[in-house]
Amino acid sequence: MLPAPPSGATQARPWIEDSSRWHWLEGIFRELCALYSYEEIRTPVFEATDLFHRAVGESTDIVSKETYDFTTRGGDDLTLRPEGTAGALRAYVQHRLHIERPVTKLYYIGPNFRYERGQAGRYRQHYQAGIEALGAGGPDIDAEVIAIAMAFYTRLGITRLTLKLNSLGTAESRARYVEALRAYAEPLLPEMSEDNRRRYQTNALRMLDTKHPRDLELLADAPALTDYLDPESRAHLDTLQHYLSGLGIAYEMDPRLVRGFDYYTRTTFEIQSPDVGAQSALGGGGRYDGLVEQLGGPPTPGIGFGLGIERALIALETAGVPVPEPPGIVAFLCPLGDAARAACVNLLSHLRSANLAADMDYTGRKMKAMLEQADKLRARYALIVGDSEIERGVVQARDMRTTQQTEIPVAHIAESLRGLGGLSEAGR
RNA sequence: GAGGGUAUAGCUCAGGUGGUUAGAGCGCGAGAUUGUGGCUCUCGAGGCCGUGGGUUCGAGUCCCAUUAUCCUCCCCA
Secondary structure, eight states: OOOOOOOTBBBOOTTTTTTHHHHHHHHHHHHHHHHHHHOEEEEEEEEEEEHHHHHHHHHSSHHHHEEEEEEOOOOEEEEOSSHHHHHHHHHHHHHHHHHHHSSSEEEEEEEEEEEEEOBBBBEEEEEEEEEEEOOOOHHHHHHHHHHHHHHHHHHTTTTHHHHEEEEEOOOOHHHHHHHHHHHHHGGGGGGHHHHHHHHHHHOOGGGGGGHHHHHHHHHTTTGGGGGOHHHHHHHHHHHHHHHHHTTTOOOEEEEHHHHHHHHTTEEEEEEOTTTTTOEEEEEEEEEEHHHHHHSOOOOOEEEEEEEHHHHHHHHHHHHHHHHOOOOOEEEEEOSSSSSHHHHHHHHHHHHTTTTTTTTOOSSSOOOOHHHHHHHHOOOOOOEEOHHHHHHHHHEEEEEEOOOOOOEGGGGGHHHHHHHHHHTTSSSO
């Protein structure tokens, strides 16, 4: 029996999942990154297990129970990356990028892996497009990073979304807040959900993220994170809000916005959509000012985000946003007979050399079947080649939209096709 | 890790209380049209009904197990 594909991993087949959507979406992201002057970094999909423990945090669920860990034949402990930041920063520190580029702006697109139960919009292998901006600590770059994320969704055509914004402050102010929060929650614990009692122990901030109605009631009067911010973080947040407003980016302050990684400081944000089932987060990110240093680099501020590609595709689907059709080929060759077939083999090669996307029938089917095939490939022209055409050194170029047929000489096939026009939206 | 739904053709799905050759639409292939697509009509191919066991004269249908998948919690993209 054929083994089943690994659970929870997405795959794209051209006719079913429509890999053209992936190309389109990734293309938009790459264009945006170029526009905002970010360069692509490609890092391995696996890294030393220790890297993720140090970067993401031992106490996070991701590290404690969701990583794909394995030992190599050589005895190294490696982990399939559960997120993109750690690997990018590892490369940044290792190659001492801060020397050549005091401000380093990177982007990546690739798969991440988390061993968890699948659900709508949640996969064991999922793709993220992300950026990391290193070496700049001000709210101006925060605004830029958020602006890219929002521009991405705008360009895709996703309009039903909410930008949530919060600040976690510095490690110190955050610690003071957690203390206050735990003090507040402690007497209420008996009434709280099991989940929140566990969070109280392991990661008290996450109590705020609860979905239990009773917990929400109990936490209604809990101290707010923003009230515990240190003055600089407070000013940073104020300025960022000012910038966002100036850029016309709508946001909602959410003092309960808590994100999953331990490394976040100050700015955190999340972009939410109602169109992805129970997963509301299309993407999110934040500032991680201590992380580079923690990984052995110089003290370096940084901010980044990760956007879920599958989730964006789901949101497009459920919102019914039209996705542009991929271009079809320019010409589909229809040989009638063996002599024609031989001629078409050469013709095909000529067309492709001239940068015109082309294909032909390889099965010797009837004219009708070949035209249907041309139709299916969304060919702009069907080039019909039979004995009489061979004799005269021509082909019949049938415009698949107008059904107009033009006889053109094979000697100038590429120029003639271009001369007929209508190629702009076809495959070149 | 916890809970629930589903599993029948390539795809989306029908198959009251078990009964003999398991169906539809779409898609695919051929023909109607000797070298002309999209519409129409006709015909056809394609299923050990997820897997293993059980009950029964008889199981796609009932029972148990198992696997996969979808959904919800946890958590996150």
